[in-house]
Amino acid sequence: MVEEVQKKLESELNLFKQCQKEYQKTLNSRQLLSAQLNENESVQKELELMKDGGGEVYKLIGPILVKQELEEAKQNIKKRIDYISAELKRHDDTIATLDTKQDGHRENLTKLQQQFQQEQVAKMRG
Amino acid sequence: MSVSQSGGEGMQQIDLTKLAFPQLTQLKNQLDSELGVVQDSLQTLKRAQVKFQDSKESLDKITPSSQGNPIMVPLTDSMYVEGKIADADKVIVDIGTGFYVEKSIPDAQDYFKRRVAFVTLQMEKLQFIGTEKMKIREAIIEVMEMKLQALQAQKKAAASVASSSS
Incomplete structure (x- = not known):
């Protein structure tokens, strides 16, 4: 009986760890995305401040x-912001589901741990 | 006997004294790592601030009279060629994500002023968050110590009861 609970406990722990890893990964890429969004938004603000014909806009492509x-640059930035925002939302959803999943695993773990301890006590007595 | 200590950041209020010891430890660890992130971010912002400030100051050295002045252009870290300032009125500024914009000197100075102000604002916000987190961390440590003392007192009491009854 104790062995059975222990096995269950181990598999649950593995699932939990996997979930945690995934959560961390998603969180990291979310952070990256939000940094990119910030940068793009500040570039957009800067481009909005530009007057038409008031200086040239260059895009760095490779080393050149x-x-x-200006209009084209603005459109490009807008497209990029839209894309990043959508990605950010997708990541947020993933994080939310992973959060609930993690909580579920954590609950199961505490239950199994209690069960394991009870079984061990029962075995020692028996 | 318990002082109700509420640690929350506006979004949720938790009575710390009601939490179990492991939960408090977990919370403290979480705050520690969060504080680490805040410190790192502050340092990064500081570097950015210095960079923008330097860029702005170096613009002061370009005046209309420096047109045609000879400069040494670095080709690599250790090799330079002689050049001349062809256009002392305009500079090209990197505004991020690979975009470069041609600006007049005063416009560029304005840009860097804006950037410095923005970074400074972010630093102030972050500093505020940092001190808030510090406060919560201190509250948690206080409650943890309180709990430990209570636990020890309990143990002592139990021991004295046990010794007097036997």
Whole structure:
């Protein structure tokens, strides 16, 4: 009986650890995305401040600077912000589901641990 | 006997005295790692602030009269070629995500001023969050010590009861 509970406990622990790993991974990429969003938003603000014909806009492509129309640059930035926002939302959803999943595992673990201890006591007595 | 200590950041209020010891430890560890992140971020922001400030100050050295002045252009870290300032009115500024914008000197100075102000604002916000977290951490430690003392007193009492009854 004790062995059975122990086995269950171990498998549950593995599941929990896996869940934790995934959670951390998602959280890291979420952080990266939010940093990118911040940067893109500040670039957008900067481009909005530019007057038409008031200086050129260049885009760094590999090692060279390519001249770009202000309107085009604005559109590109907007597209990128939309994309990053969507990705961010997707990550948030994943994090929320992983959160509940983790809580479930944690609950199971405490239950199994209690059960394990009870079984051990019962075995010692018996 | 318990002082109700509420540790929360506006979103939730928890009575720390009601938490079990392992939970308190977990909470403290969490706060410790959060504080580490705050400190790291502050340092990064500080570096960015210095960078923007330096860029702004170096603009002061470019005046219309420096047009045509000879400069040494670094090709590598250890090799330079001689050049001339062709256009002392305009500079090209990196505004992030690979975008570079041509700006007049005053406009560029404005840009760096804005960036420095922005970074400073973020630093202030972060500093505030940091001190808040510090306060909560201290409260947790206080409650932990209280619990430990209570536990020890309990043990002592139990021991004295046991010794007097036997």
